[in-house]
Amino acid sequence: MSLVRYCGLALLLAAVAAQARDYRYSDAHLHYVDFFQESAGMDELLAAMAAGKVEHAMLSGIPVAKKWHENEPKRPRYYAGDDANAYWYSATDVLVAHAYKQLPAAQRERFHPFLSGFNPNDKNSDAHIRRMLELDPGLWQGIGEVFTRHDDLTALIHGDVPRANNEALARVYHLAAEYDLPVMLHANITSKRERNPLYLAEIEEPLRNHPHVRFIWAHAGTSMEIHRHQKKLDFLLPTLRRMLAAYPNLYIDLSWSVLRPYLLDQRGRPDGEWLELVSSYPARFMLGSDVVGRFDSLGDQLQGFAPFLDALPEPVARRVARDNFLAVLPRRVRAGLAD
Template sequence: MPNARSCLVALLALTALQCQARDYRYSDAHLHYVDFFQESEGMQRLVKEMDAGGIDHVMISGIPVAKKWHEDEPKRPRYYAGDDAGAYWFSATDVFVAAAVKALPAEQRQRFHPFLTGFNPNDKNADAHIRQMLELDPGLWQGLGEVFTRHDDLTALTYGETPRANNEAMTRIYHLAAEYDLPVMLHANITSKREKNPLYLGEIEEALRNHPHVRFIWAHAGTSMEIHRHQEKLDFLLPTLTRMLHDYPNLYIDLSWTVLRPYLLDAKGIPDPKWLALVEKHPDRFMLGSDVVGRFDDLGKYLASFRPFLDALSDDVAKKVARDNFLAVLPRKGAGVAP
């Protein structure tokens, strides 16, 4: 008779083999076709990387701002934070995305889910502009965002006041999103770089509470790389999300970039059991994203970096998080068409 220890070792080995045998197909729920200078490697490169990385579907959007190369700067910046020059709201980003998607063959187009993002979230005219764009291309746009509110130094560099998730302009946009059954991907930092408390949480909670018919995708779960440079880990994030997912059935979480580490995986790459339990409890509410901006060479590698976390989930939940949850949040009545 084998002892208990040998049985446990055998069980763990069997589990490891089952995990290794999993063949994930992905949806990238957070991808920017262009960078902060509105430049891109192009659709041909993107499709190639999707095929290589097992990525069946992507949310594809532009970048709603353009970084300025200031007269006083001798070298063109490489990123929005490269110097002190400002950024400005840039509506033509949606034109670039629409043209790229429309140029695809029909069998490829169905893999792409364009989100409209080229509007100023402080402007109460924005909802009228969005409506015009939706009517100009009926059926093209399948969501709104990524909408930049409370975005670290970027919103400080962008001309005009800092957008809030609960301002009047965004309220008008949410009503339009509900009318067209469009999900809204919202970048709304949960706190500032220095404050070790959920300083801005009330802004997104007000939006969630007042617009229950809008499906909100919270980009990076309210975190950012800039926050983590000053605060390595937000201890209040997990309990806050646990409560919010219970309170707001219209909240969905994008796990891209700054959530993978230090939250889902520790420094040794071991999945956090508390995050695993939260995802298992809400198996339809989490999705993966790369958040790449105009460059696609690491696309498949980035989504594959979630494998240790996915492998620790039950098989059906892992496949939902990897691929299906993003597709489920898209318009149910036809992309970007008002009922």
């Protein structure tokens, strides 16, 4: 057999083997409510998880509520629907906790509630979070998604721009370490127009100063709004490569704004450099749908990663698809899952 035919056969066999993979997922980034604190409900979420082969899900609220302003004749459907403000909304965690508590015990084991309803600019927030943890001992398994730099939403929220490295959040990180809770941060790496990692120091400082906190960086610092203006951040991959080497407490949420244009090209082919990066740090990447109060697209969002997963070594792919998110949860939770 010629070398060309042998290589072609090897590639064909690899493709067939990849197609035979049957992934089970953990959704590391899911919002039970939308920006109006409304939800399609737990029944729809459970049905979507069953259809999408999602075994576990992070369960969080939305830390702000969008205002329907007196001067707006039509209720907006999203935070960007008009220029009305949004405001920090602590009751989002009450809604999440209520939905979680209504589930049978066997179903509760599949959900991992993250507490998010606090103002990240307020140095009282760590005291509020502690009260929430004490009100429901053992319920909360993480903190986040914490909104800091967040596209146009940042300008709509009442008050100052939150920074991931401000003093109020430093107090929250100390509390997270005390309770062994991971923290998911939304912290854009740059603005819509700056072609450099403008805000990188804001995420890098907490990573350096709080080595005992497991930080999940939502969307790897990217966003669809950034991509509308810049298409692709050429500095993202080398920046992540350096940061993953420097900070063992950094984990990357590969939710939808990372899938394209980074993991897959316009033709749906996996990017070789990203495959190498994920393979080099097989425990540090996880998948998220980032659905917001409606769950019909949940399975499609996660299964959209299949071409990239199929190009990874199978053990790595399964860790990224399911296991890595579970591995960042508190030790007490991981012990229960192992049982």
